[in-house]
Structures are given as structure tokens and as C-alpha cells.
Amino acid sequence: MTSVEDPPRSVRRPRRDGARERLLDALRAAGQVSRVELAALTGLTEASVSTTVKRLLSEGVVVEAGRTRTGGKPRTLLQLDPGGRTAVGIDLATTTVTYVLTSQTGGVLARLTRRFAPVDGSAEPATDDLAARLASDVDQLLTKSGQDRGTCLGIGLVWGGPGGGLLRRTGRESDPADPARPAAGAVGAVDGERLRRSLQRVTGWPVLVENDATAAAVGEYWVARVENSRSFAALYLGAGLGAGIVIDGAAHRGSRGHAGEFGHVCVVVDGPPCPCGGSGCLEVMAGPETVVARALADPDARREAGLERVARRALLTDFSAVARAARTGGQACRAILDDSARYVAAAAETLVNLFDLDLLVLTGPGFAAAPAIYGSAITARIGASSSRVWGRPVTVTVSTAAATGPAVGAAALLLQDRLTR
Numbered sequence: 001m002t003s004v005e006d007p008p009r010s011v012r013r014p015r016r017d018g019a020r021e022r023l024l025d026a027l028r029a030a031g032q033v034s035r036v037e038l039a040a041l042t043g044l045t046e047a048s049v050s051t052t053v054k055r056l057l058s059e060g061v062v063v064e065a066g067r068t069r070t071g072g073k074p075r076t077l078l079q080l081d082p083g084g085r086t087a088v089g090i091d092l093a094t095t096t097v098t099y100v101l102t103s104q105t106g107g108v109l110a111r112l113t114r115r116f117a118p119v120d121g122s123a124e125p126a127t128d129d130l131a132a133r134l135a136s137d138v139d140q141l142l143t144k145s146g147q148d149r150g151t152c153l154g155i156g157l158v159w160g161g162p163g164g165g166l167l168r169r170t171g172r173e174s175d176p177a178d179p180a181r182p183a184a185g186a187v188g189a190v191d192g193e194r195l196r197r198s199l200q201r202v203t204g205w206p207v208l209v210e211n212d213a214t215a216a217a218v219g220e221y222w223v224a225r226v227e228n229s230r231s232f233a234a235l236y237l238g239a240g241l242g243a244g245i246v247i248d249g250a251a252h253r254g255s256r257g258h259a260g261e262f263g264h265v266c267v268v269v270d271g272p273p274c275p276c277g278g279s280g281c282l283e284v285m286a287g288p289e290t291v292v293a294r295a296l297a298d299p300d301a302r303r304e305a306g307l308e309r310v311a312r313r314a315l316l317t318d319f320s321a322v323a324r325a326a327r328t329g330g331q332a333c334r335a336i337l338d339d340s341a342r343y344v345a346a347a348a349e350t351l352v353n354l355f356d357l358d359l360l361v362l363t364g365p366g367f368a369a370a371p372a373i374y375g376s377a378i379t380a381r382i383g384a385s386s387s388r389v390w391g392r393p394v395t396v397t398v399s400t401a402a403a404t405g406p407a408v409g410a411a412a413l414l415l416q417d418r419l420t421r
């Protein structure tokens, strides 16, 4: 994650252990709560709670919400002011761009979606053009919300890998027939860091960039209210495969923001080469590009999925067509997806074992297209050893907030970053 005044990407973000951050997390989770309860929830002393709450009240981040009525001495209840601080989240991970204005309690105050035409080339003007379009849409979003613009602390942008998409998590970056040209509908050809700076310049707000899987995981944490104690991962299937890992409420991103490159877990030791430089990676064996390529190479699957055209569409559109055919009785497409799901399940098991996870949330447009096929394969694989050998029940669910989750997550990260300074 990077933001306006951040040091270079290689410098690690400080650990989230401040009183302010713990209080904000507890308030968000609890809704309305007294100072005494806050001390119990966070493990902070009552004096520390009192000092920090005083500051949050004076800043208008927290407001008083009446008094307790049951037994004993009445206590003042506190809550986050829902409209007190907001942030914009923009999800560029598919060809449909999703904008949300998110409150500090995780609520979506306004939402906007736009279908984007292809961005021409990767030169600076295209980046600036894209930034101008995003800024104009953000302006409309804020007008639609009716919120005071002064409450908005910045913009969180959902993008591909931290390098701006080297590993293509968010879309085809080039036309296979002409690698110098971006594919139709792809915005992945624009460098994420350059876009961040450009958008920051145009809007005057701080902008941070987060990868799709991590943003989706944080979005799940905020929107679906995953319990604070839970260690969980959001597995994201878009134009590639990623995992966002949240441990004790904090996104785990590694020293350079590359944690969770789920698609590059090796599943076949001597497998085919992967663009990352490795071999037999999950993405090469079972990723959406491979699924579509296999469907195109199989006459039955091609017919079932209606891929018998010369002109290719966006990868996710083709993947969804294969998934739809598999769901509706297409045997050849089903076999291809079952095979993909087998590999994804093995890699998911590795992730669960490495991080001692108790919850996996499947999200992203790819999993949304075939939730049952992937979900049941993962459940079957993990269930076999988890409860028997490790005594650990692992829940596998499909996100109910997939459409807005990543955008909300990016906005949440921006809010966390700005509110805890």
C-alpha cells in the first residue's frame, strides 16, 4: 500500500498497535460502547482510553450516543460518527469500474458503476486521461451522496500487483497477438503508481493503491464484519488468482506488499514455466487464462461455452462463459473447471496450513461465476485433514459483498491510514 506521504514501497508500514487504532477498531466492531467497555475490549487502561477518546471527540471522529439505562451508574455511550469521516474506493479490477463512498463505520453511502472503454496505449497522456475520468466520476459520486466533501479523507484504488500488474492479477495487459497493445477493455496497461500520482494531482486528495485480493479481504472484514479474532483469507479469482490475508484484523502484506501471491504457489514441481519465473504455479496450471485456453482447444467445450468466434473478448467474459456452461450441464466445460478447482483446492489447503486460518472467503468475478464448483472442491480437500488431523474446523464461504468489497476495502485502508496518524 502506498499513500501520499508514504516512504518508498520497500519501507515497511509500522505495526498496528497504537491505542487510537485499537479504539477505532473496537468502536467499529461494537457500535455503541462505554469507556469502561472500551478498556475491557482493547486491553488499554481506562486513563489511556479516556485521553484518546477525548481527542477523537474533539476531532469529530467519535460522538456521544446517549447513556446506558440498565443497572448501576449510567455510563455515556460512544460511537463512530457515521458521516464524520469518509473515503472513496475505486475498483479498477474488471472492465466495470466500481466507485463507493464509504463511511468510517464501513457503510456504503453512495455507489456508482461505469463501463470503461479501452485505454489507448501506456504513455503518460493515457494515464492522465484515465485519472481525469476517474476524478470526474468521483465528483459525481460525492454530489450523489450529498455528503460534505470536507469529510472525505482520500481515495483508495484497487489495482493489480504492487508493481502495477506485472503478474496480471487484474486483467489482460496486452493483446496476445500484439503484446505492445493493451487488450480491449483492459485498463491494466496503465502503471498503477503513475495513475496514483496523477489522480492525487487532479483531485488534491491522498490516494493509496492496494491489490485486489488484499482490498477484498479488508472489505470482507469491514462489510461482512468478520470477527476480530479470526484469521482468514479472501481468495480472489479475477483475471488471475490472489489471496488477501487478514490476521487479527490487520491485512498481512509482507515486507514489500507481495504477500498472498496465491497464484504463484507451486502445485506441480516440474510443471510448465510461469511468467513469474517459476514453474508449475497454480496460475499456469489452473488460472482463468489456462481454463479459457483449454476450453478453446477442446471442440466440445468451445461449443458449450459459445467460444466459436474469431474475435476474442475480455478474459473474464470468456471465463464466465465457460463457468456458465459448466453450471448448466456442459460436460466438457465442467471437466475443465473441476480440474482447475482441484488445483485451487490444493493451494488453498497450503494457505490454511501456513497461516492456521479458520475461514476462507471466495470472492472476485471468477469465483462469483462458479462458486459451487470451487467451493465444494476446497471444502472437500480441506475438510479431509483439518478437523481430523489438526482439530480445526475451516469454514469456506462465498462473499456476499463481492461487487463492492474490494472498493470498500481500499477506502477502509485509506481511512485506517489517515485516522491513525
Ligand SMILES: [Zn+2]
Pocket (backbone or CB within 6 Å): 263, 264, 274, 275, 276, 277, 278, 279, 281, 283
Ligand atoms: Zn508463477
